[in-house]
């Protein structure tokens with residue numbers, strides 16, 4: 110357990126019992142991302158509900174996940190999924206377990222979402238990598254440095270372990286956010302009509318084990 114820093118933010122592993130709170134933060138924070146609008150339609154409340162169901166299923170089914178969160182005054186203000194090397198793509202069994210949450214979005218949305226997820230999955234690097242996401246700061250708290258703190262802790266862990274980081278994103282302003290901490294764009298594609306960036310980060314020498 111870490112102690113909060115001067116800004117009151119504490120970046121910690123997400124406890125299993127806090128998953129519902131973190132999933133709420135992720136669903137609110139990512140509700141308006143272009144990919145989610147393209148996949149799930151124009152109704153913001155519907156998008157949030159679909160994302161809550163999908164992220165809930167993701168963390169329940171993808172058991173290797175090691176999510177991180179940021180807390181302020183005891184509340185979760187940001188969260189991210191972290192898939193350790195070799196665990197980011199669902200096995201056939203995990204794919205089946207995820208299907209009901211996807212289908213609950215409705216047949217057309219589920220079709221668009223599966224095209225999106227297949228297109229991103231097809232670009233997954235062949236090399237071992239730690240896969241970041243979904244990542245969000247709660248909707249009303251973005252732009253205050255919270256996401257940078259979360260990403261810095263993720264990158265610190267990558268460097269300490271000497272591991273490659275990888276992620277996908279759908280907003281140009283996010284590309285700048287990730288570049289600041291050493292991610293580089295390795296591919297770009299239009300996926301269900303939405304620009305996607307694929308980003309990789311090499312580990313930096315830390316000068317000793319942490």
Ligand SMILES: CC(C)(COP(=O)(O)OP(=O)(O)OC[C@H]1O[C@@H](n2cnc3c(N)ncnc32)[C@H](O)[C@@H]1OP(=O)(O)O)[C@@H](O)C(=O)NCCC(=O)NCCS
Pocket residue numbers: 138139142242244245246247250251252253254255256257258277278279280282283285286
């Ligand atoms: C992307 C995100 C995690 C960044 O965290 P944050 O706490 O808002 O960002 P910080 O304050 O630490 O850093 C600010 C930088 O983030 C980027 N940024 C991306 N989205 C932003 C937003 N909605 N508000 C403010 N900055 C944003 C900009 O590059 C910004 O730099 P600038 O201030 O020089 O323009 C957060 O904005 C978010 O949750 N966005 C919506 C969901 C999302 O896109 N998640 C990432 C999916 S890959």
